[in-house]
Amino acid sequence: MFKKQAENVQEYLTKGSLVSIEGRLQSRRYQDKEDRTVFVTEVICDSVQFLESKKEREKNQQSQQPTYSNQPRENDHKLTDAQDLSDDDLPF
Numbered sequence: 001m002f003k004k005q006a007e008n009v010q011e012y013l014t015k016g017s018l019v020s021i022e023g024r025l026q027s028r029r030y031q032d033k034e035d036r037t038v039f040v041t042e043v044i045c046d047s048v049q050f051l052e053s054k055k056e057r058e059k060n061q062q063s064q065q066p067t068y069s070n071q072p073r074e075n076d077h078k079l080t081d082a083q084d085l086s087d088d089d090l091p092f
Helices: 003-012 054-063
Strands: 019-031 037-050
Touching: 003 037
Parallel strands: none
Antiparallel strands: 019 037
């Protein structure tokens, strides 16, 4: 991104912000000072669309603050016997 588009992204986006980016990938190579070949892949951005407002982002960030507890949560599942698993049960 360059010019005004880059300035807007720098000013309004933070880590975890929801955005939509349209563009293309560009690969290139060059020789560095030690005469080694360096390969680079870049995202060439044509447009950026903010998918949430600043208020929504701040609300989501506050609700995602970690809460720590030694008590198990309702949806926590523990594996009681690893021998009950077969290779067919594994997702990989």
